[in-house]
Amino acid sequence: MILSSFRILDNQKDITKSFTRLLYNAVNHLDGFGITDRTPLILESEVIRGCIRNLRNLGKRVRYITNIEDANIGSCKKISEIVELRHLDNIQGGIIINDFEYLGLLESRNDGPNSNPIHIYSKNKWLVEQQRLIFDMLWEKAIPAKIRVKQIEQGLERDVCELITDENSITTKYEQALRSLVKELCIFYSASEGDVPNERIVQKISEIIIHISKSKLKDIKIIIIVLTNGSINGTAPLTGFSHISQDYDVRIKYMTKEAVNFQLSRDLMILTVDRKELFISELKNFEDISRCIFENDINFTIHSNSGSVVSTYNTILEMLWRQDEIYKKSEMAITQLKLQDKLQKEFVHNFANGLRNPLQPILGFSEILVEKKEEFSRYGDVFDIINACAQKLAKHVNNMIAITEIENETFILNKETFDLVKLIRDITKQIKKNILSITKKNLSISTNVDSMMINADKNRIKFTIENVITNAVDIPNSNNIKILVETTRSSSSQNGDKNQCFVIVTIMDDGTGIDRMILPRLFSKFVADSRDGLGLGLYLAKNIIERHGGEMWAENNENGKGATIRFSLPIN
Structure with missing residues (x-):
């Protein structure tokens, strides 16, 4: 019964008849593989093309695998218009399978020009299922015809992604790649053991590098990333490769797996050669290694030259290389956030004190005035203090409003033309009246012009x-404050227009100076040089000046006494 389901076909008439029957009987799919010559039957026979066309019109799949080369590329391009076509290297023989039947090449004869190949035809269910399984495996391994045609026409190297377990083949592949190296070699080495000496790792990596042609080595960039479970010897990256000339561009970075949150249970080595070729090798444990890395040290290797695959691993290795920088930036960001949080907490505390301190004398003195209504003339100084405290309270509130406007980008300048020198004189007069009359400090103005009209x-x-x-005025031990107004052709540093005139206002004191830790961020928000301040005034002042097109800067005086703050404004 089993033998009756098989037929051996050795003449062309029977072969053609069985082939035609198989095409007509196809219901859901038609699959096959074979060698394609310059004049394939699928293109020569209208009957075959008609059967395939009917299947395709019914939405059925017709798949075929062949070996696409320069000699048959024209025929294969035409076949790909009729069926789903894929390429597989070194395809041999030939089969056609439909839902229930199988026709396969059993033997090729070369007895003479009239000799016919021997085929086997069968409707045996087991054989048909077996051949369909083999075909599906080949189909998954094959590449689309379009890709293969593009490789041939554009002279591209074939994409390869292969698993290699043979030790000799692994060694040969590595040596070929390293000898063809031109620009860059990237090596990633991950050791699963925690106590592997750095010297052992360096030794194994050095054994890879020695396969590179010495004449090329000086022009090649070598990047090495070593990932370990154990502690890192900081000098190992520098001393481990001391036997390699300093003229060679060798860069190495050691990382701990905890730092990059990366764990592997096996030793792993990844190589990318000129960003075009990839090797991923699982290595034997270091305790088993006593020879060169290519001598029975590799369990298996995955090798690929696929552009997308190699590019992906290049990106991963670049991200690992930059991991240290990322962590440092993260740590800096965390430090900045902690500092900002501390400054904000200090600001809340200072703001509460800033509101409470002027309120206490206002409340206290106002109670005195309520009790002494008939003696107001004796409390002139009290009125001045109440007024000064109320102004200080209003200043804090106005500063908060201005900060909100700046951060919400609703800060608006209402410009007008006015005399800056007159404004400064009016301000100093008011300060002398309200503050200096109590503190007894000296305030002087010096200017080389009687007036200075600006639009601001x-x-x-x-x-x-x-x-x-x-x-x-508020700085401790500051007894003399000097104000200087002068003009110049350009501001301190940033404005490149030498034809633009600026007025520079300088305020200098002889107090304790600005703390050197605070000076670099003096104009930042919430930074205060005293317990009474909220750290908003100079931040707002600098914003105002810069929005007018000027600059503001500060420095401690060269004689060690006091500090100087300057700002510039353009003169229209």
């Missing part, structure tokens, strides 16, 4: 000048 937001500029002068 008068109220904002007034706030800036008042803020800087008041800060100078």
